């Protein structure tokens with residue numbers, strides 16, 4: 001079994017080292033990750049600048065690109081084989097609710113999924129790396145459970161988003177399947193004046209949880225569970241297809257001879 005590991009916090013982040021250490025005994029594991037912090041880069045690909053790959057002393061390969069770049073080039077030529085699983089993380093902080101749209105951690109995993117490979121994005125719910133080894137142990141538990149199903153060749157790919165509470169392993173209540181919650185809109189942009197007198201803007205913090213009802217990732221993680229949310233990529237609002245059909249029909253009839 002072969003596992004590709006990436007992340008968005010960069011190849012030197014404690015989270016990816018912990019994930020590598022936790023999984024290296026379970027399969028052949030390779031790391032291809034961004035050189036620098038690429039949080040909130042979602043699925044971005046670098047189309048207008050060349051990518052370079054270097055190998056660090058610990059064998060991790062790092063790329064001057066985004067999380068999706070790393071997985072993309074790994075799967076389309078760099079590795080020279082097709083991994084059975086792509087994992088991303090462990091991210092420094094939660095990727096719950098709306099975070100999944102922006103998350104580079106999810107973006108790296110999603111890139112694997114788009115290539116037809118099962119993929120998991122791992123995040124710790126709080127920043128700061130507290131109880132990181134315990135999060136690694138939880139990740140290893142899940143991967144151990146899933147690997148046998150991948151052993152008989154390609155499967156219908158799936159994409160899991162996993163958030164792990166920052167707490168000791170013996171206090172984890174286990175895993176719980178949860179839907180994504182929702183956040184309020186982000187905080188106001190922060191403007192400052194730079195030393196040359198120009199105005200600069202800093203993106204504000206993510207909003208607080210708006211929908212953290214029972215059944216959501218926000219709720220279950222606060223109860224001490226590691227949450228598993230299966231994600232899909234199709235953004236179509238299927239319930240509203242019928243609602244918009246008359247608008248499209250009206251526009252199509254305009255200008256036509258009666």
Ligand code: MN
Pocket residue numbers: 008009038039040091092104105
């Ligand atoms: Mn990150």
